[in-house]
Amino acid sequence: MSENPVQHLLQAFNYISRCVQTQLARFILRSDQPPASAQKDNLLTSLSSYSVGAFHPETLQKQKPSGPTTREDLGRATWTFLHTLAAQYPEKPTRQQKKDVKELMAILSRMYPCKECADHFREVLIATPVQAGSHDEFSHWLCHVHNVVNRSLGKLTFPCERVDARWGKLECENRACDLQGAASIDVANDAHKRR
Incomplete structure (x- = not known):
């Protein structure tokens, strides 16, 4: 059976996409003061449901907010x-x-x-x-x-x-x-x- 010529490339870009999504989540969570616990939980829930498992709320909670990607x-x-x-x-x-x-x-x-x-x-x-x-x-x-x-x-x-x-x-x-x-x-x- 012949291989799909773009399958491997798509897998590679899927990985990059997950990295970008993680950075986006960091950007969204970034603020001068941390959000209230309930607001943070709602944001994390909406983020995790948005991208079909690309990142988990637990992972986002552990990450420190950061600025733009260097x-x-x-x-x-x-x-x-x-x-x-x-x-x-x-x-x-x-x-x-x-x-x-x-x-x-x-x-x-x-x-x-x-x-x-x-x-x-x-x-x-x-x-x-x-x-x-x-x-x-x-x-x-x-x-x-x-x-x-x-x-x-x-x-x-x-x-x-x-x-x-x-x-x-x-x-x-x-x-x-x-x-x-x-x-x-x-x-x-x-x-x-x-x-």
């Missing part, structure tokens, strides 16, 4: 997302998965909310094209690129041989965190068994 916050969130994606990237990716991850990097280099960052990332991609032939190749390529960016910012670099220890696979039941997802794997296995 460039540094956005950068950390983006690198966390990308390294988590790389950790889930299969050892033997399909042609479509290789294409999708390359397209994602190209899109980030054009659409990233920080123009200076996007321009720099585009330059890095030209100098060091995406390597996505396997999990190890993509994880180490991404670590190298992250280090290029860190050096340009005067930050410390990360030892890429430790990338899997730092950003390991997500722990999910029934392989639900695999890029292909459990349903796709089951369909592929069923098709293989019928041969």
